[in-house]
Amino acid sequence: MTSAATNSAPAPAVSPAALRELIESRRAIRRFSSEPVPEAVIRDCLELAVLAPNSCNLQPWSFQVIRDPQLLGQLHGVCMQQNAAKAPLIIAVLARPDTWRQACADVIHYWPEAEVPQRIRHFYSKTAPFQYNQGPFGLLGFCKRQLLRLAALRKPLMRGPNSHGQMRLWAVKSTALAAENLMLGFQSHGYASCPMEGFDEVRLRKVLKIPRHALPIMLLAVGRATDKGVYNPRLRFPLEQQVTWL
Template structure:
């Protein structure tokens, strides 16, 4: 499928057939999802493909019994895991040393990444960063975030959402449909998946084969001129 065709074809589908998505299709979608651009390449996204019947039933309920969740064949939870930079960082350091990257790049992963992505007990380090950069910011442009835990979460959420988009586009390209959902009980989803308290559930993706009348209607968007501003 042409790239533009994939973009046009992807819709939020709320009604699916019973057909299961072949595992290789889902795996390809995951592989393409993790090729998304992401903050400092720390890859702080995690995907939970919920296959257990019992967990899936619970997850449907936690998605407030939405029709997309109820009828889809597969449910995937995308999680932003801000502390997981600790897993990718040693590998990134090894990789940058192997490719003999400039020392600034190696140092970025060794020193700056831990500084940026930690917030300390009770946000203490985050507060220190805030004070420091707010003072420095009086004199020159500075990165004002991430400081606090919520800001590190925000960074991880942005990257994870990009991976979700890759994921659903890949499904479309492979002939399957999806619906991204933010209508869920995050506390219950976190408990179900035994997530860390700093993890954030970015979205639950309902996936499957589109049923007849799977969408609510033709696509609607406000005018391009209302959202694009040349300044």
């Protein structure tokens, strides 16, 4: 069993300098060679993606791996012919506000010990389904919001997600973390990437047959970087402008 599957927190295996080097070396790359990305690399990176922290471990994401040249050609159009979309591999990263019910059952089904602890069984069969169910037209969510408003007068309570909109945000948060893992995974294998939100969502949904409630949060172009793949020098605002120390 790997440390990832055990209860104990593994000691960090990567030095701060090595992690910094990996993160600093990732840039948004817009020009790729046509060299295909090996399936073993894609699998490894997807495995890293799904190790991302995520809300209640309900893993509200899914991925579509696109390597078919015809489909890639269509995506280039959907991405308004932008250069980054000419990669040999595109991964559609989807947030899934719609999979929580199955995920609750899956946590119990895939529990990595012989016995599912009672507190886990209770949480995923009672608490979580109540927390995430918004009911038809979001009506249950609306009622929960009002009840919470009253109950929270007495003690601090978690206020959401209690609407379909909040459920979308809920899923996007965890999925964005998975997307970053995915990019760093490819970077560690020597492949460059570019996250893209510059696409026509309506056409994308048609081309990839994206499930109705799934949210394509980004398309990740992946491949070997070629010359002039970085368009601009690295720019970040001063930390002091963005950080408050309390």
